[in-house]
Amino acid sequence: ETGVTQTPRHLVMGMTNKKSLKCEQHLGHNAMYWYKQSAKKPLELMFVYSLEERVENNSVPSRFSPECPNSSHLFLHLHTLQPEDSALYLCASSQDREHEQFFGPGTRLTVL
């Protein structure tokens, strides 16, 4: 069982669609993260959950809505996205927030 899995791996959506990204970790970690990675830009932290509680929200537009139903699962709900939201969305987990992070393979999102 791989550590951190993400589905789907690729997603193309229109600006009026609603979709969700899913992340699952099988490592028994307490913290989970959503990042956005655009070409030639640093990883942008979007949300952090620690023990299922959101502890950080980095001024992310409301068209991105996270959900953490339990310590193993993390979702990112998407609605009315813009073309500039096209990017690689990475999920990660760590034992606690001070430990190294384990990343999933990412979802390559294209917004038309």
Next chain:
Amino acid sequence: GQNIDQPTEMTATEGAIVQINCTYQTSGFNGLFWYQQHAGEAPTFLSYNVLDGLEEKGRFSSFLSRSKGYSYLLLKELQMKDSASYLCAVLRNTGGFKTIFGAGTRLFVKA
């Protein structure tokens, strides 16, 4: 505020040694991570330094100087598979831990 600087790109020859530098300015510094990211893949953890000095792990070593706000990743006996981006990331503790990533250094290893 915080700032992390690393070169955008580097090129080195197979079998050689390369040093990738990272400088940072931040409050609440706790430690520094290095991650490797191959094109189209997720970042993977390489090292974590919290104390000054050199940490060696096989062909890869990482150095930290807290007083200078400086770190480097040293790759020895370069192989073609080492072509990747190398991300420097600072762990801050200002009432809660937070990891801030640099933009990464793309390393090209040529034969």
